[in-house]
Each structure stands twice: as C-alpha cells, then as structure tokens.
Amino acid sequence: MNCLALRYGDNIIVIDAGMMFPDAELLGVDIVVPDFSYLVENREHVRALILTHGHEDHIGGVPFLLSLMNLPVYGTALTLALVERRLEEHDLEEEAEFHEVNPGDRLEIGPFGIELIHVTHSIVSSVALAITTPLGVVIHTGDFKVDPTPTDNEPFDLHTLAEYGKRGVLMLLSDSTNVDRSGYTESERAVRPRLEECFHRAEGRLVVSCFASSVHRLQQILEVAAESGRKAAFLGRSMLAVTEIAHNLDLLDIPDSILLRPQDIMQTPADKVAVIVSGTQGEPMSALSRVAVDNHKHLSVRPGDMVVLSARIIPGNEKSIYRMINHVARRGAEVVYGPMNPPVHVSGHASIEELKLMLGLVRPKYFMPIHGEYRQLAKHVSLARHVAGPALDDAFVLETGETLEIDAQGARRGPTVNVGRVCIDSGSVDEVVEDIIIRDRRHLSEDGFVLPIIAINKNTGKNEALPEIVTRGFVSLEDGSQLLQDARQVVARTLENSTAEERTDWGVMQEKIRADLRRFISKQTSRRPLIMPVILEV
C-alpha cells in the first residue's frame, strides 16, 4: 500500500495512496489501507496527492485519504478514471479535485517542481516523477520495467531520466519488486506467440483471464482473437468497467464487430469464441471462479475448451488459484498457466539489469529502494552499492513510518512518525476494524469461546443456581457435555471458595473464574478458548 510523503518546510506532497489485501491472520478484514494520521496531523501543509499509475496498490487508499481531507489529485487520464470508479463506490466523486496530467508535463506545487516522465509498466499511462526541490532533484520511479518494444510503441522516456542524471540527482527512489530476478524482464510483446499458439490449438472455447487493468495484454488478446476469427466477450465486473474506461480514453482499440454479448457466448460455435474474464487470483466471487465451478450464467466450460491464465500468482493466493484450476480441470478443459517458454505472462517490474540501468542513468547521491519487502529492499541497496561504488554517498532502507531527513549537511534517518495500517471490514469508508477486534477474532478462530454465566441475587449476593456455560467453536456438544458439566462445578466451587468481600467486586470474581476455568480446560483438553465470565445481577 504505497504511500510516501515528501516535505519541504511547511509543504507536503503525497505520492500514491494504495491499499493491500489482508494476510490470512487479519480475520474478517476485507482490505487494508495506510493509517494517514501523519497527514491528518499536518493537514494544513498537505498540498497535493500525485499518483504514478492506476494499480490498486497505488490508488486503492485514495477514497480513504480523501474522506479525511480535501486534496487536489494529479494523475494521468487512465489513473484518474480508475480512481473515480473507486470514489463512486464511496459516493465521494463529487468532492474530488482532479487534475489530469500527461507525461512531459511540469507542475509547480509550493517549493516542488514536478516533471512527469513516461515509464513502461503492466498498466499504460504510468509515470515516474522528477521532483526538483531547493535541495536538489528527487527521482521517484513509480513501478516500471524498461520495455524496449512496448505494444503501443510508447517507449520508456530514458532521455529525460538521462538528462536529470547528467545534471545531478540528489536521491533516487526505485521499484524493488523484481530485484531477485536476474537479467531483463521480457517485453510485453513476448506473450504474443504463446497467445497465438493457444488460439490456434484450442478446439473449443478459449477463455483468457488477465488483470482488467492490463490494457496492453487485453489489446493483444483482442488482436489475436480477430486474426483467428473468434468473437470476443468480456466477463466480470472489473473487466467490463475497465475495458469501457480504456476504450473511452482511446487506450484500447476494439476491432470492428468483434464484441460478443455475454448472453450470446453459448449460442455461438465454440471455436469462434474467446472469452476474456477477470479473476486471475481465484477471488471467490470473481467471474473465473464462478466459471470454474460451473456456476456462471453466461459461460460453461467443457472438454475441448482451453482456459489461459495470463497473470502472475500473487504470493498468498496460491491455494485459491490452484483450487480454481483444479475445478476447471475437472470440467475437462485444458488449463494453461505458470512459467513456460514462450511465456503466457510477463512481469511489469524491472529485473536486475534494468535496475542497474536505472541506477546508472540517474547516478543519485542518495538511494532509497521502495516497493518491496525488507528482503528485497536490502538486496536493492547491495545492488546500488555494487553499481555506483563510491559515487553513492549513502543508501537507506526505510520501513513504514520511518523518515529520512536531508539538508545541506546530508541525509540521515529522522524520527519515526505515527503510521501503520487501517483494517477495513466490508469496503465502507467508516468500517475500521481495530487491532483488539482482530486479536479477539484470532483467539476465537483457534479454539472458540467458553462463557460462564453466573446469576447473582442482588438481595442476597449469592448465586442461586448452578452457573450456566455457553460455548461455540470449542467442543462438540456430544463430546463436551461431561466436560461442560464439570466446568460448571469448577465455577461453582470458585464462587463458594470466595470471600464475601471478593464477591462484591465483580472484576475480581470474573478474573478468579477465568483463571480457574482456564486451568481446568487446559488440563482437560490442552485448548485455550476465549473465556469470558458474565455476572448478572437478578
């Protein structure tokens, strides 16, 4: 969930505001966005939000940031259109102040002069930023690869970068995603031969899944479909929305009369159909997941059909993706996925040789790797030291919330600021899930709960009946009935053995009951359910 603040005196610009999907242990959390406390505390100094490109991990947090403060937002047409779609979901689109910019544009925002530099990436209309400050130039690469043959013939603007490098750059912040990969990332064009082979070989329907935002990939699929005489249908909410956006912006060229309505897919001869669906990551409600279990109203996959996954597996999604592929295989279709030569997918991020090129072109005084886990950032720093040698003054791996301060004397780590993550349940802006709630859910998920209920007579101060015990997720009623009977006795004994004084303090009683019951349950079952004694005055 990329988000970086650049501050000079009383002026702050924010670069990107992404989201991420939660780890499995964030139970019941739908998405995670940055904690924007630092920006809120400095609200009067924040001048603008600048977006490098339209991927969710760079724009998904925008609705949450804009709900906290009004802010001018700068981005290319596609980036802003994708943000607008998200804002509409939150009814925030009216208030947003959008500024459409193009590669080559220069912005003046407070003390910052910002030039947008065209880069190649897996989504079109991506830019790097060259930010001129009174202390020198800061280059932020955004996400990039150096594609020598992009499908839209819009090459990476190496010349402008070289120009900055020649004049001298204070600091480079560079994408670290693929620092583990040797060599060069293949060009987007490299998938074309594999797509052609699939279209040629499929006897029945050809189903291709890729990220909806991969406009270049979609363009190639449509072109190959046209050449092979197949009509094309789009399936999936995001696929329909994004292709419409890209088409309206003249970024996606849809060949004449190639489009097939989803409802006509099954009425068209199978070998004349290509279906382009969203859901490469096995998301449970996605079009492809529904197709896989034969539960989509417009498409049923059969023996002879071919399903092509033209996307990478995002770490953490392996199991759901393989489960989906297994279901498709059960339908008798061939599934094309994973590494192969020629590739069915290429990465949008620079491999080691491209990262070296970036370091060599920009020749920064300071280096800070961005966009990667710690292991990747650390490796990128080693690479930078190796490439630049003594020309590199210093390099810094910063973790979330850490700051770097630069002045005339040089660069050094600054104080840590208060940032972190905000967990969102079910997509609405308000529904923040606090850490304590997630901790409780995790505890509940492991061994369930045991809730002893003690009714105390408010006149006598005594419990008149045996305590009740309510439980779920712990033991089955069958296995557990004796255990629960015994547990009631344990609670009753704790009550009996307490002094009159203890009994008047419910907090003390709850703690004593919890401790005794925990010991009993742990001894009997070696489990640790959440135990929460309830005392009712009746």
Added chain:
Amino acid sequence: MNCLALRYGDNIIVIDAGMMFPDAELLGVDIVVPDFSYLVENREHVRALILTHGHEDHIGGVPFLLSLMNLPVYGTALTLALVERRLEEHDLEEEAEFHEVNPGDRLEIGPFGIELIHVTHSIVSSVALAITTPLGVVIHTGDFKVDPTPTDNEPFDLHTLAEYGKRGVLMLLSDSTNVDRSGYTESERAVRPRLEECFHRAEGRLVVSCFASSVHRLQQILEVAAESGRKAAFLGRSMLAVTEIAHNLDLLDIPDSILLRPQDIMQTPADKVAVIVSGTQGEPMSALSRVAVDNHKHLSVRPGDMVVLSARIIPGNEKSIYRMINHVARRGAEVVYGPMNPPVHVSGHASIEELKLMLGLVRPKYFMPIHGEYRQLAKHVSLARHVAGPALDDAFVLETGETLEIDAQGARRGPTVNVGRVCIDSGSVDEVVEDIIIRDRRHLSEDGFVLPIIAINKNTGKNEALPEIVTRGFVSLEDGSQLLQDARQVVARTLENSTAEERTDWGVMQEKIRADLRRFISKQTSRRPLIMPVILEV
C-alpha cells in the same frame, strides 16, 4: 496425505498413511489425517500397511491408523525409525508390529507378492512397489526422481522396473508432483557447487536450513563444512532427532570431530562455524524462525553472516517464509534462497522427461496418476496417452474416496467409499475437530459473536431487567456502546411483543431474538456476527 488401499477378494493392503497441514480456513486445526472409516469397516480384511518412504505426507497418519487397528507395518529401516518417533509421541510404540524390509526384498501377503524396488528421492531409503496379483502386476512408484548421480551412489533400480515392463504390467500408479516441469529434475549433486560458493563467500557464520529428513543434503553440507574448515552444529528438535536416527542407521556419515555443541556456537570464531537448522517453512516455533527474530538462546545472526535456505517453498507457506527472511535481512545477514543457477535446492520429484521414462519402461495397460492435485493428475493422464498411444488401454483420474475395479473384463470406476479428512487439534490422537466446530470458528473469525442474555423469572415468566449483551470480535466497546444499547432495546422489544405462549417455548424465543437482532445488526453495520441468545431461568 497419501493413502491407498489395494484389495483382492477379502485381502486388503494399505500403501502409505500420510498427513497434511491444514489450509488457513481450517481454523485452529493442527494437522489433517485421512478418515480411515473404510479400513475400520473392513478391519478383518486388512493385512498390512506398507510404507514407501519416511516423509510426513506418507507416514504422518500412521499413529492415527494404528490407534484404530493393529496392523503389521512394512518399511525400510529409516522409514520405520521415523514412524517410531511419531508413535512415541502418542505412546503407541509398544504395540506396533514392525517389519524392516530392504530394496530387493519380496513379501508374500495374502494373494499379493510385493517386491520393493529402490528409487531415488529427496529422502534416502525410498522404494517403489511391484505388486503381483492374480490379475497382473501393479506398480506403485511412491515418490521418485531419476537421479543419475545420487550422492550415495545407490542408483534408481531401473533394471527391475524394466524387467516388469518387459513381462507386462497391468497398472502403473505414478508420482505426478512435477508434471508441470519440463525436462529433467537436477541431481542432488547439483546443489554442491552452490553450497561451496556460500561456504566460501560467507564472512561470518553460515546458517543452512533444509528439511531434517533430507539426509543427502545434510551429508553434502557436512562434507562442504569439513572441507572449508568449519565446525557444524545442529539446531532444532527435528534436526537433532533425525540426524541421530540417520547416523545410527549408518545413513549419515558425520566427519570426525566436526560437531559443535549448540551452546558453543557463539563462542567459536564466526568464520569457523556452520549451523544446520530446521524450519525452512517459516513454522512459527521452529529454530530458524526463532533465530530470525533473534530469540534463540544458542544463535544470534549478525551482519556478515549468511543464511541459506536449501529447500523449496511449499505452496501456502510463502507469506510466513518471506516474513522470516525479512527478519533475517533486518539482522543484516545475507539470505540465499529461491531459484538460481547453480541451484541451492533441487526437487525430489520427477519432471516430465523422467515421467515419460517411467511410462516408457513400465508400459502399463492401465494408468492412474497419484500424488498431485487434480490439475496435475489430469496433465499426467494427457502425458501418458501421448507417450503410450494406443498401447495404453485406459487411464483414470481418481479423487479421494473414488475406487477403481479391475477384473478379467477390464478396469472401470467402482462405487465411492466413505473417506475424507479428519482434523486434529494439538496433536493428540483423540482430539478430532468436527466440521461444525470449524464452521463455528470460521464464523467467529469473521465478525465475532453477540450474545444476548435474558434472565427470566421462573415465577412470573417475565424478564425483569433489560437484557444484557456480551460481545467479542465484533465492535470495539468505544464505537459499539450506543449500538449495543440499542441492541438491548431490540431484544427487549422482541420479548414484549411475544405472546405468553411463545414465551414459554425457549427455542421459539431464541429463534425470534436471533432473527430480530440479526436484522438490526446487519442494517446498522452490514456485519454478520454469530448471534446466540441465552435464556436463564432465575
């Protein structure tokens, strides 16, 4: 969790009884083993359990099977020693009837003549089985690769397989794990150059992690350590146990005076130490995970040290492994992991060309792929048809519980039998977790619980005070206090609006309260906590 029953008339032999680690959605489950109901129902016909090798996914279910029935167990010395270790954990080792066998041995069990054939795999002492039945020979490969240069110079016994193939084989069951990989799996010896490079390059301590059962790998690490003048220490419970077992069986040769006690690691010069630790999969309590967060009493990793992960990433473990690597990187150590050339890890399973060799040597009449997900089994069938052409009569992908029947007329799918999975919480044989419990835990993990408690006066049949509501994992007390106050009113209204007759039926009242409260909460928060009304008679 591999487990296969082969039945002829009233005689059943069982091949392997594995376990698996649960998917993330099996909340609070520690391990999963097969449901052995079919074997229990046919207990009087089950003659023997035959184990192909000592990996957990082939032997981890043995304690659970043996706790259900006494059964002679056949396996090589290492396999049985590893099973014994598991049985000791369950206090079952006294009762087990072990028969140590060697590659080349032939067993007669009822109508089955079983020859054990030496295969190469990532654990030593692995065998395939050639099972002669009255209907013909069934070959079960177990797990294998065809390593032309195994480190112990014990080659795959291709000759015996070829002999069976020449005489005619009824059916082949073959390992499908790597059917997605083209070419040949590299020899175990291929990791040696990389290990040498790491030992040569590390300035400080060298920490190597691999599976404890990879005896060949451990042998190579020890040899390289000896050559480079480093002492070696083992860390981790399974590493210590398995190396001791392998050493006692003369399968692991520990060079003279190379061993260092764990407590001496930090007192020895850093460049004279190699530490061999378990925990390649980022298991939270493993030695390597504790080292990563600098919480191991015998080893602290520092800048200049190198940590080598000589193992594959098991799908599903990516996040915890990368988290562990990030922690090691934060300690300033270099981490060597992932694909590279020469490799730091090689697979133990056959790639496509080896699978073709197996099919070509055995030339079975029928083929059934084993050991893989559906997508891999389906691909293996395509491969078999491609290799064998019309010589292959038929091929079958069977899922868990499905059966295949063969008689003089041929092979066909039989009825499905009652099998599945058994979820175990915390390792003891008894602690089976039922599906309903896991369903409750999943529900609790998503939105927590809301528990309205109504105290009804047993004399008047009325609730005297406002109902209480107890909740965890749902809303924070701060945000939720108004919501919970309103919810109490909702419950009170439901009570008021009920007829006297309804009030006498607690089941009805609980259902009404649950329905009204669910509607109220869903409208206010769009969440769906587990709602469980409790009615107390006081």
